[in-house]
Amino acid sequence: DQQVKQNSPSLSVQEGRISILNCDYTNSMFDYFLWYKKYPAEGPTFLISISSIKDKNEDGRFTVFLNKSAKHLSLHIVPSQPGDSAVYFCAASAVDQFYFGTGTSLTVIP
């Protein structure tokens, strides 16, 4: 039972444009959400997080939006750069553990 879902396996964006990565979840008990970036042959790198008491968190080019009523979060990258090309995982935590989505592979085209 996949409690965190990333329905887009891949996304291609032109350099300089906005990248929007989406994530849906089913468990209303989730209270903390994170995004990780993963390059091939490396472990996931923490990118940005948001608490369930907020609806937006910004860090440089990265902004995460949380819509609790829709059980949906998104990661915006503006402007997108070729170095952003990687697999992005969203994750959610409840009381006991972190749950991860299946990832979205982002390709930023120069």
Add this chain to the structure above:
Amino acid sequence: DAGVTQSPTHLIKTRGQHVTLRCSPISGHKSVSWYQQVLGQGPQFIFQYYEKEERGRGNFPDRFSARQFPNYSSELNVNALLLGDSALYLCASSLFSQLNSGNTIYFGEGSWLTVV
């Protein structure tokens, strides 16, 4: 400061064998958790240890076990290896137990296990 370190980085084992994977957390972090990532999937939670005690276990068979040492490093052991155990095994560390909201986990590079 060193991040999360894992060893070995790559290994090949035969079905039925046993494997031990090792992890050293970020200095000052007392919580270590283990995740399995199969190709095309997201990381799946296996275990979490905090202050040397098991705090959580995912939906994995008893062939999987782990422990945490007084210096907060950790080992993941897998017995009677199956072909389906082939995966990237990730260790993550955090300051606090994952039971607390707002706790960020930081991953190591992973150990690639291939079972043949």
